Amino acid sequence: MTSVTEAANRPRLLLVASGMRAYREYLLASIGSSYQVHLFHTVEPTWERPYLDGWTVLDSTVDGPAMAATARGLHDAAPFDGVLCWDEGRIHATAHIAQELKCRNGDPMVIWRLRDKAQTRQALRHAGVPQPASVEVSTVQQACAAADSIGYPIILKPRGLGASLGVVRVDDAEALHRFFPFTRNTRPPDPVYYSTDGPVLVEECLIGDEISVDAVVTDGRVVPMFIGRKSVGFPPYAEEIGHLVDATDPLLDDDEFRVLLQHTHDTLGFRDGWTHTEFMLTAQGPHLIEVNGRLGGDLIPYLGMLATGLDPAQIAAAAACGRSSASVPTRRQVAGVRFFYVDADDTTIGTVTIDRALLPAAVDRAVVLAEPGLTVSPPPKGTLWGRIAYVTAVADTAQECRSALLKAAGAVRYTEV
Known part of the structure; x- marks a missing residue:
């Protein structure tokens, strides 16, 4: 049991938004065990309270x-050691707090650049970092001109969204006219505003394996802590339907990649x-796709x-508080x-069920996301919020892990109303 004195001596951390429980609770549970966490949210916390x-x-x-x-008033009464946010739509706003409190990661201009x-x-273009050719556009006519310059196929991409929202591959001019409104009109849960025109990017379509580096x-x-290898589905859209993380990924020891x-x-x-x-x-x-703060x-x-x-x-x-960690x-x-x-x-x-008897031993978690009565869709309409379940697995090799996830798919079933 943690004593009152031990709790009071823990670093004080301001967290902006908690995110979806099914995706973020493990993070909050961890920091709640070592930090005094004060949450900024738009609703009264529920599942978050124990942490x-x-x-x-x-x-x-x-x-x-x-x-x-608001944070300044709280800070003056009981200083925060750091400010943290893991929600893409709120990291820029969070940087304003860190700047005001003189905490780490407190430069809104840097976060907005990301x-x-x-x-x-x-x-990155001026610095010579390899990346796809990219042109910001406002109209389908501008998009056509950019695509002609870059060459088909191209990628249409919103200028500042996450989770692959609005991203689509376009192979010709007819498809560009058809998909441009989809990308232009895709909206996140919270608004994003730009000081300049051109909310859509027309980009060169790169071919290869997509990875992420945390x-x-x-x-x-x-x-670098670890590297994720993406599985993307629902073409021509770019929905991320899975990821694989190998602790011995060779890129972690690649000097040129680290540079x-x-x-x-x-x-x-x-x-x-x-x-x-x-x-x-x-x-x-490697060609840079994006950097998220x-x-x-x-x-x-x-x-x-x-x-x-x-x-x-x-x-x-620890990084938010300027402390070292393992x-x-x-x-x-x-x-x-x-x-x-x-x-x-x-x-x-109607129902989403997971037959536990059919799950391989390597399965770590099997979680239902969609409640009865909820209306959902697959991508592109459904995207992140259209998922009905997920399964995680851990094994000694990538082949064993992929095999476990493939077998687990047979255990997930749903019924309709």
Whole structure:
């Protein structure tokens, strides 16, 4: 049992938003064991309460200056050691708080440079970082001109969204006219505003395997923690339907890749915190897709924890507070996740069941996401919020892990109303 004195001596951490329980509870549970966590949220906490020291309910968690003013009052009464956020739509607002409190990762301009993919492209282009050709556009006519210049196939991509929302491959001009409204009109749960025109990016379509790198950055030094290998489905869309993390991924020991990762962060000015960076491994080498100033989504940090023994929540919280933490893997395994969807748009769920008897021994978690009565769709309409279940597995080899996830698919079933 933790004594009152021990609890009071724990570092004080301000967390902005908690995220979806099924994807983020393990993070909050971890930092709640070592930090006094105060949550900024727009609703009263429910499942979060056992892990919190306190909370403040706000009208908005995307209004950075307003949150900074509220945080200042709390900080003056009981200082925070750090500020943390793992929600893409709120990391820029969170940087305003860190700036006000003079905590790590407190430069909103740097975080906006990551969130605004056009700015990311521009900065990295001047620094010579390999990346796809990219043009920001506002109209389908501009998009056609950009595609003609780049050459088909191209990728249409919203300028500042996450979770592959609005991303689609386009093979010709007819398809571009058909898909452009889809990308332009895709909206996140919270609004994103730009100071310039061009909300859509037309980009070169790179061919290869897509990976993600979760890394901790301290005083500018980038240390990769683990690498995720993506599985993408529902073409021509880019829905991430699974990930695999191997603690012995050879890229972790690739000196040229580590130099590229460091150069990318140096160019963007990111010096403290956690990043989730995505690359396409092409025949010409790694090309930068994007850099996100937060922990990876889709349970990737959880897979990293299973595979390496590292605790991403503890490491990220320590980085936010300017403290050191363990960063040497204690395990050498492979962990993976697979997400499941319904077959047709606007399916109203009767039940989602997982037959535990059919799950291989390597399965770690099998979680139902969709409640009875919920209407869901597969991508592109459903995306992240259309998933009905997920399964994670951990094994000694990538082949064993993939095999377990494939077998587990037969255990997931749903009925319709």
